[in-house]
Amino acid sequence: MNISLRKWEKSDLTSLVKYANNPEIAKNLTNVFPYPYTETDGIRFIERAQAAMIFAIDYNQEAIGGIGLHPQTDIFSINGELGYWLAEEFWGKGIMSQAVQLMIRYAWDNTELHRLFARPFGSNTGSQRVLEKCGFVLEARISKNIIKYGELHDELIYAIRRP
Numbered sequence: 595m596n597i598s599l600r601k602w603e604k605s606d607l608t609s610l611v612k613y614a615n616n617p618e619i620a621k622n623l624t625n626v627f628p629y630p631y632t633e634t635d636g637i638r639f640i641e642r643a644q645a646a647m648i649f650a651i652d653y654n655q656e657a658i659g660g661i662g663l664h665p666q667t668d669i670f671s672i673n674g675e676l677g678y679w680l681a682e683e684f685w686g687k688g689i690m691s692q693a694v695q696l697m698i699r700y701a702w703d704n705t706e707l708h709r710l711f712a713r714p715f716g717s718n719t720g721s722q723r724v725l726e727k728c729g730f731v732l733e734a735r736i737s738k739n740i741i742k743y744g745e746l747h748d749e750l751i752y753a754i755r756r757p
């Protein structure tokens with residue numbers, strides 16, 4: 595499937611809310627990504643995304659997910675955190691592996707970052723597999739430091755370095 599990364603547009607609001615309003619997605623993310631996911635959440639998100647390196651994953655002119663690169667500050671300014679999600683009906687087709695590869699290339703070509711990292715929950719084997727396929731290395735596993743919907747999870751730290 596041929597996907598691309600592009601800026602979020604106000605006109606993406608309907609597909610954003612349709613796809614993001616899913617507990618199967620929210621349960622693997624921080625509480626910044628809510629469930630239920632309302633129009634107000636979507637409007638705020640698109641405004642924030644347009645001012646940052648947060649892109650829509652585009653398939654056939656539709657936004658079917660999102661991927662963001664978040665540069666860190668102060669002494670951590672050579673690091674950027676990756677966050678991403680995909681509409682459930684598109685899972686298991688290799689789309690996020692493609693999107694993460696595009697984002698890595700974007701980071702090396704357009705930023706001064708030296709290290710990209712992502713922090714999937716220990717229970718999120720799909721995301722871990724995406725990162726491994728894209729060349730990320732498991733750097734650390736922090737035991738049961740995450741609480742999500744009343745359950746404890748491990749935090750895994752995966753990273754890739756500028757070649």
Ligand SMILES: CC(C)(COP(=O)(O)OP(=O)(O)OC[C@H]1O[C@@H](n2cnc3c(N)ncnc32)[C@H](O)[C@@H]1OP(=O)(O)O)[C@@H](O)C(=O)NCCC(=O)NCCS
Pocket residue numbers: 618619620622623678679680681684685686687688689690691692712713714715718719720721723724727
């Ligand atoms: C995790 C997520 C991004 C995966 O996206 P995807 O497009 O389905 O992933 P891909 O199709 O590129 O899969 C890559 C690999 O992971 C495997 N995989 C994907 N989902 C999996 C799952 N739930 N369990 C086990 N393996 C899985 C695929 O089989 C594939 O491995 P293979 O090539 O060896 O067969 C998607 O399920 C999602 O958006 N989940 C909710 C939000 C989320 O978890 N975001 C990440 C937070 S860190």
